[in-house]
Amino acid sequence: xxxxxxxQEQWDxxxxxxxxxxxxxxxxVWNYRDLLWILVFRNFVAQYKQTLxxxxxxxxxxxxxxxxxxxxxGAIAQIPTGGIPQPLxxxxxxxxxxxxxxxxxxxxxxFKDNAGVFGKVYFPRLIIPLSIIVSxxxxxxxxxxxxxxxLLYYVYFRSDVFQLHTTSFLFMLPxxxxxxxxxxxxxxxxxxxxxxxxxxxxxLVAFGVQxxxxxxxxxxxxxxxxxxxxxxNFLQWNPLAPIFEGVRKGLFGTGFFEWWYFxxxxxxxxxxxxxxxxxxxxxxxxxxxxx
Amino acid sequence: MSKAIxxxxxxxxxxxxxxxxxxxxxxxxxxxxxxRGKEDPYMVIGKQNNREAGxxxxxxxxxxxxxxxxxxxxxxxxxxxNGAGKSTLLKVLSRITSPTSGSVKVRGRVASLLEVGTGFxxxxxxxxxxxxxxxxxxxxxxxxxxxxxxxxxxxGVERYIDTPVKRYSSGMYVRLAFAxxxxxxxxxxxxxxxxxxxxxxxQKKCLxxxxxxxxxxxxxxxxxxxxxTAVESLCNQGIYLDMGRLVMQAYTADVVKEYVSRDLSAKRxxxxxxxxxxxxxxxxxxxxxxxxxxxxxxxxxxxxGSDINLKLTVINHTKEEYxxxxxxxxxxxxxxxxxxxxxxxxxxxxxxxxxxxxxGNFLNDDLYQLDIYFHxxxxxxxxxxxxxxxxxxxxxxxxxGFLGKIxxxxxxxxxxx
Numbered sequence: 001x002x003x004x005x006x007x008q009e010q011w012d013x014x015x016x017x018x019x020x021x022x023x024x025x026x027x028x029v030w031n032y033r034d035l036l037w038i039l040v041f042r043n044f045v046a047q048y049k050q051t052l053x054x055x056x057x058x059x060x061x062x063x064x065x066x067x068x069x070x071x072x073x074g075a076i077a078q079i080p081t082g083g084i085p086q087p088l089x090x091x092x093x094x095x096x097x098x099x100x101x102x103x104x105x106x107x108x109x110x111f112k113d114n115a116g117v118f119g120k121v122y123f124p125r126l127i128i129p130l131s132i133i134v135s136x137x138x139x140x141x142x143x144x145x146x147x148x149x150x151l152l153y154y155v156y157f158r159s160d161v162f163q164l165h166t167t168s169f170l171f172m173l174p175x176x177x178x179x180x181x182x183x184x185x186x187x188x189x190x191x192x193x194x195x196x197x198x199x200x201x202x203x204l205v206a207f208g209v210q211x212x213x214x215x216x217x218x219x220x221x222x223x224x225x226x227x228x229x230x231x232x233n234f235l236q237w238n239p240l241a242p243i244f245e246g247v248r249k250g251l252f253g254t255g256f257f258e259w260w261y262f263x264x265x266x267x268x269x270x271x272x273x274x275x276x277x278x279x280x281x282x283x284x285x286x287x288x289x290x291x
Numbered sequence: 292m293s294k295a296i297x298x299x300x301x302x303x304x305x306x307x308x309x310x311x312x313x314x315x316x317x318x319x320x321x322x323x324x325x326x327r328g329k330e331d332p333y334m335v336i337g338k339q340n341n342r343e344a345g346x347x348x349x350x351x352x353x354x355x356x357x358x359x360x361x362x363x364x365x366x367x368x369x370x371x372x373n374g375a376g377k378s379t380l381l382k383v384l385s386r387i388t389s390p391t392s393g394s395v396k397v398r399g400r401v402a403s404l405l406e407v408g409t410g411f412x413x414x415x416x417x418x419x420x421x422x423x424x425x426x427x428x429x430x431x432x433x434x435x436x437x438x439x440x441x442x443x444x445x446x447g448v449e450r451y452i453d454t455p456v457k458r459y460s461s462g463m464y465v466r467l468a469f470a471x472x473x474x475x476x477x478x479x480x481x482x483x484x485x486x487x488x489x490x491x492x493x494q495k496k497c498l499x500x501x502x503x504x505x506x507x508x509x510x511x512x513x514x515x516x517x518x519x520t521a522v523e524s525l526c527n528q529g530i531y532l533d534m535g536r537l538v539m540q541a542y543t544a545d546v547v548k549e550y551v552s553r554d555l556s557a558k559r560x561x562x563x564x565x566x567x568x569x570x571x572x573x574x575x576x577x578x579x580x581x582x583x584x585x586x587x588x589x590x591x592x593x594x595x596g597s598d599i600n601l602k603l604t605v606i607n608h609t610k611e612e613y614x615x616x617x618x619x620x621x622x623x624x625x626x627x628x629x630x631x632x633x634x635x636x637x638x639x640x641x642x643x644x645x646x647x648x649x650x651g652n653f654l655n656d657d658l659y660q661l662d663i664y665f666h667x668x669x670x671x672x673x674x675x676x677x678x679x680x681x682x683x684x685x686x687x688x689x690x691x692g693f694l695g696k697i698x699x700x701x702x703x704x705x706x707x708x
Contacts, residue, residue, distance in 0.1 A: 014396050121387070289306075
């Protein structure tokens with residue numbers, strides 16, 4: 001075909017087999033921002049339709065988990081909580097952990113769960129993982145309110161066992177949240193991309209997340225003698241550890257936080273994010289042929 | 292006129308078979324070849340995609356070096372047999388899957404309707420689903436808001452608009468879904484056979500809406516359908532694909548003519564062979580044939596005046612001795628002329644012959660095709676085959692200049708006085 005004047009003109013979209021590795025086409029994502037909001041809305045409404053308690057479940061889940069932890073890790077295993085009342089310690093851990101694990105687990109099935117829609121219509125695929133992150137952030141905010149009430153109860157009525165020692169680390173909370181979101185998103189995107197062709201990894205996710213929780217200072221403080229004797233410094237290499245310990249330091253003034261480990265967590269997250277972008281970009285274009 | 296779509300050397304490769312443990316090693320070999328700069332060992336260029344031929348290679352070109360361009364405001368019908376690559380082409384154009392080689396350039400916003408109601412969530416109300424579906428199809432929130440009343444009115448489900456769509460009848464669901472789709476305002480609209488759903492009245496409404504979009508509003512429409520009548524009435528341009536290759540692009544009428552003459556070479560008889568039995572676990576079709584049933588003139592040609600016998604030799608594997616058999620007789624353009632069915636006595640396990648006679652001087656001088664199906668007496672489906680047979684009725688007298696071809700799907704001999 002001759003190179004006529006027309007082909008010199010501006011085309012809106014050029015579809016080719018080759019693609020830039022790092023291009024997330026964020027401008028296109030921005031054009032679809034209304035879809036993001038309606039998906040967030042859908043995630044919420046669909047979850048609790050036809051339930052009597054509805055959104056109250058957002059509060060029941062962490063409360064029940066906290067109770068369970070108090071019985072198993074507190075009463076039976078007698079793991080110390082660093083001088084912080086058990087309900088406060090476990091509830092803060094559970095709320096943050098739920099945020100991370102939900103981000104991870106839900107993004108890890110993005111391609112499989114949305115194959116039907118992805119196979120019929122084009123929109124920036126990144127919208128779906130983003131909607132998961134935003135939905136979970138809203139859920140996290142609601143559950144934080146619950147935590148706040150429990151905290152206020154201890155501050156005003158149980159000052160015999162608890163004194164509030166918030167530190168300036170609390171201002172780091174948005175950074176911690178962003179880091180966790182990116183970590184969950186990246187891991188989830190990598191898993192999701194790899195499972196389109198080989199489903200094996202999907203079996204590992206639910207199980208792996210459970211294991212990861214025990215390798216993260218959720219139900220125990222990192223800086224306790226028993227943990228150090230058992231695992232040495234090993235657990236500090238978990239990029240989630242500085243985040244959990246940092247939040248604790250902000251809220252209760254206790255917790256093991258070193259900037260060095262925090263920097264390491266940031267580096268790990270950034271590296272994973274780049275891997276995720278490359279893999280997701282590659283898979284998104286053709287996954288419908290292999291899903 | 293400026294171009295809306297330009298397709299250059301477009302190819303798309305598919306790997307056949309299921310994905311399992313063996314594929315990791317294939318993937319690895321391909322990766323090694325790529326790193327060493329060699330040709331992919333599993334992609335042999337030049338393989339044709341012919342699903343009936345059966346090849347050794349498990350990789351096929353679903354699209355093979357396609358070139359065409361479409362002007363702004365054209366409405367283009369894409370036709371071809373099943374597996375010719377039509378749907379793959381639409382998928383590549385609508386960016387659902389990427390090409391293996393070649394490029395597609397597009398000017399303007401594209402909306403693709405490969406299905407109606409994509410993303411509908413059963414728990415959400417009709418109104419909420421309008422927003423969800425509209426957003427998925429690329430509409431902005433304010434656009435949907437501006438058209439909300441119009442969409443609800445077009446769908447005709449006003450009363451249920453705040454009810455979850457899982458309580459909708461399937462008809463209501465489709466109406467609502469199409470209503471959203473019909474109010475999209477892209478520069479380029481890509482439509483796969485979504486019109487195969489819904490009742491006749493609604494189909495008409497949809498076709499009308501599409502016609503309006505392409506002719507009055509000057510947008511580009513790409514339309515895939517097996518219904519050649521719909522393609523002819525909607526589209527000014529046609530693209531004919533066969534086995535992944537572009538056969539021709541021209542005015543619709545010419546393309547349809549070419550397609551019909553190439554594809555419907557009469558297939559008057561099919562027979563099960565030792566290697567390949569026709570049928571399934573319920574029914575084996577030993578032989579199906581369209582024969583000249585006229586006693587005076589038993590030649591090979593189906594003359595317009597001679598009776599036509601549809602002869603089905605079948606073996607029944609079910610537990611019931613009485614089944615019901617039937618067929619739809621269709622024109623080459625897939626419009627059903629009539630259907631017929633009957634209870635048949637079919638002793639289990641032995642071949643039985645069943646014949647239906649279509650009288651002479653009834654069909655027109657034309658090509659026809661037959662869909663054949665079998666049901667139990669309780670009307671549960673046993674076996675159905677689309678376009679199992681096709682045949683051509685010839686007006687031999689016309690060769691002597693006696694009569695021209697008369698319009699219409701059928702040509703009954705009527706009494707004049």
